[in-house]
Amino acid sequence: MSYDALSERLSVAFDSEDAGGESDESGVRVVSLPDGSVDYFYSVEDPQGRRLDTPAAFGRRLTDGEATFPLTPTDTQPGGQATNAAMQIHELGERATLVGHLDHPVFDEFGFETYSMGTPATINVLEFGDGDVLLPEPGPTADWTIAALDAVVDWPDLIRADAFCCVNWVSVRGLTDVFDRLASDPPETNSFPIIVDPGAIGVPDETAVEAFFRTLAETDAVGPLDVVCSVNPTEFDRVAAVLDVDGDRSHLDRLAAARTALGVHSVVIHGPEAARAATPDGVVSVDMLETATTKRTTGAGDRFSGALACALARGWSTELALALANACAAHFVATAETATPGALRAALADHGRR
Incomplete structure (x- = not known):
């Protein structure tokens, strides 16, 4: 029933067939950084x-001693987790504000509000049919500071938004300062969702992860702030390990236990089979939409985060929010294009005919 309800909601929530930033007056503003x-x-x-x-075929060739693999360039795209989320927010017809490292011509064509803090990172993506391999080059964001953010954008204006989408803490450790700022100077509203996708947290040391988790709990404890930690299954296993959540429990029990241990409003797992969320009202699960083809996987999780932020900012139920986020992620995997409301309605209509 989740996708039937989503199809009905999409028919009334957005003005145009392909919103692309032209939402109705009830649209929301989401900051992505x-x-x-x-x-x-x-x-x-x-x-x-x-x-x-496949990556496995690549690995076998390496194991067999092959050392030369020609690369054929296929595409160049604006990227970064915050950028991908902002593109999804915009294409859903909401008001996106992107703050990040955007000093490159590839970012010039965005039709939404942007604030650049400098030179972007470089990510080399090896595309395979069943998943991509990312080879990031050292970037400038490791020294990211709240002072640098203040130099390019007005904080009081940012917190007039309806939600934040905060991503990639692994690469941008200074992001912790944003949560401290939100806790000390929160928005003047009754509910303010903060979608947090920390990234591949298996990389940093456990002490840093534990300190980050404490910051999330302290932020969630303040007034209207609702921290929603959104991770993929591999990242969740790392979260559960740091929190010492028993691995012998069922998937849903582990999710609920992780939410309690983390001390935040919600914990969400988004994966190829389903999206699941542990909330104050219990655990919700929504199966992923099936896709006939796989065009691109890199960036699908970020579209999930952006869509989730939009839905929660609009006050949608958790089940409906997961359905929207799933649909946006699935559409991107199948088409390598960021979903508009019109594209989602078409995909959901096709889903209903199966």
């Missing part, structure tokens, strides 16, 4: 020029 990258996509070939379709 703090990163930015230029993503260079490549297909990977063997020495005979045959494309390798």
